Amino acid sequence: MSAVVESHDHHHGPKKGLLRWLFTTNHKDIGTLYLWFSFLMFLTGGAMAMGIRAELFEPGLQLMDPIRYNQLVTMHGLIMIFGGVMPAFVGLANWLIPMQIGAPDMALPRMNNLSFWLLPAAFTILLSTAFMEGGMPGFGWTFYAPLSTNYPNIAYFVFAIHIMGISSIMGSINVIVTIMNMRAPGLSLMKMPLFVWSWLITAYLLIAVMPVLAGAVTMLLMDAYFGTSFFDAAGGGDPVLFQHIFWFFGHPEVYIMILPAFGITSHIISTFSRKPLFGHSSMVYAMVSIAVLSFVVWAHHMFTVGMPLVAELFFMWATMLIAIPTGVKVFNWVATIFKGSITYETPMLFAIAFVVLFTIGGFSGLMLAITPADFQYHDTYFVVAHFHYVLVPGAVFSIMAAVYYWLPKWTGNMYDEKMGKLHFWLSFIGVNVTFFPQHFVGLAGMPRRYADYALQFAEWNAVSSIGAFLFGLSQLLFLYIIVKAVMAGKKATPEVWDGARGLEWTVDSPAPYHTFEVPPKITEQTKL
């Protein structure tokens, strides 16, 4: 009898106190944990970027020696990729996938808890090297061997990557099992919302390539400590092999960081254009094609290692092929906006900026794909500008758009629209002032990964640094807006946005602790 009463009580709401967060198996709690963790990492990696830009504000060495500079560059990359963007997307997946498919929770809730709590452990290990003799890893986030095998503290880096990888893989397994088994009756695969689709594909990519990353760092560890020579030419190994293995992971990885952004953008553009998304199934096929192609383009990161002509041509054409499904997506978004009754709330502003600026990043990617041109651009700031355009106003803007779009659903309060718009414009201007000039200095020949540069690059670097400080500081405003909306604000309706589509808008705002304990029925009338 008492057991029944207890289990009844258990369903009413979260536990009290801090232990709630440690032991929670609720997808909404875990989503929240992921999102706050990624925000913390975003600020940490951002602070490192500020250090980098401060050093590059003028030529010469002012603030740090080149070794410290290399460490900041390396940690900035690792933290933003594995601590910022990826956990943010996993957090969104946790919050949204069960609500969008009408499931009560993720399929494997305890594993969900573990996969989150591994992350703080991994980043504690990685960041603890800052306090050790020898310091943080300084070989770039791509950790090319045999440079990296000769670094101190590499074991900490390797184990941190292992733990992050295990966390990502568990998260992906959870996503796939949830989507495959827990959809509401009537919700066929092709009817699924695009964010869910984008995550399904992303999860498969993660399962395919995170183990390869784990293999790469394991080989690194063995080369450094166990006397093997996977990548050491003196012992019969091959450094170029490392690059092949790394980029076999690395290229799908960059799509892991952009596919969920495609899903988010599709939802937001459709909502604020007040039209169903144009070409839902072509969007799905485009994402699948991008995912498949991502496995056959990796060597475009290494055109200059001395590959034979036929390989250079193959990777050039395969890379350019990706522009076709990506173009399909961009045209679909534009077609969705076309003749819509558009309003420009903050999420829509971020989504439109995403489409425009991501496309700029895509075009510079096409330029880099041209093999003979890449010999000129390789390892210059042009590459830095390219991947920051696809990652910052690409992935990061989509995450910000998603936070503004779903925040009223999470907190039950509307965020401050004026402040949100201010945050958007400061970020938009900041990002472009930071990264657009890097195209110029890159084409003029400024190499990446140096603490110093030739005098002729001084002006544009100063501009770039000012933009970076603007962008960095305006993220404090983002923090303020979120905290304010969590605390108080205009009460949000269940629908939140006029004409929003999807099951998550059929539950109350804030979403109750348990939703869809009885699966909803999906019919022709359900707005998806």
Next chain:
Amino acid sequence: MRKAFVGLIAATLFMFAFSFMLVPLYNVFCEVTGLNGKIYGPSDFFKSEQEIRERNVNIRFLSQVNESAPVTFYPSSESLEVVTDKVSKTSYVARNNTNKTLTLTIVPSVSPGLAAEQVKKIQCFCFEEQILAPYEEQEWPIRFYVDSELRGNVNDIYLSYTLFENNRETSMVMHHDS
């Protein structure tokens, strides 16, 4: 649900194993296609007289010392005009600049990579480890020929040797006291 879970775990383990399988796959791929300029062991294969199609090829010799190992290492001649299928001879010089005995590995590489297979070495110091006594200077001969199968558009071949000091203590422990 259990089936999907087990399947995905299996896929993860497979991909981990696959990353290690990439190592032999890469080596086999390179050996078959000769793409990365590697040379695989000594060659003792000679052609019968009638197959020889003579052609002149210019061979340039390069040397590199990895991570500034304390060895002076250079080719005794910078380039050689050779006739295909005829055995030529040259040498490299190496001098130990320390008062310790050094064990060295020398790794060859051929550029353009696609010509690697046609550079046939009969004798080379790169086939085994070399030992230099304190301050000792040695001359290391190489004997090789260029196979006439060489592609028609290749007239210059770069033969490069990188010298590695074995069991070298890592020199990259860094200090930040400054």
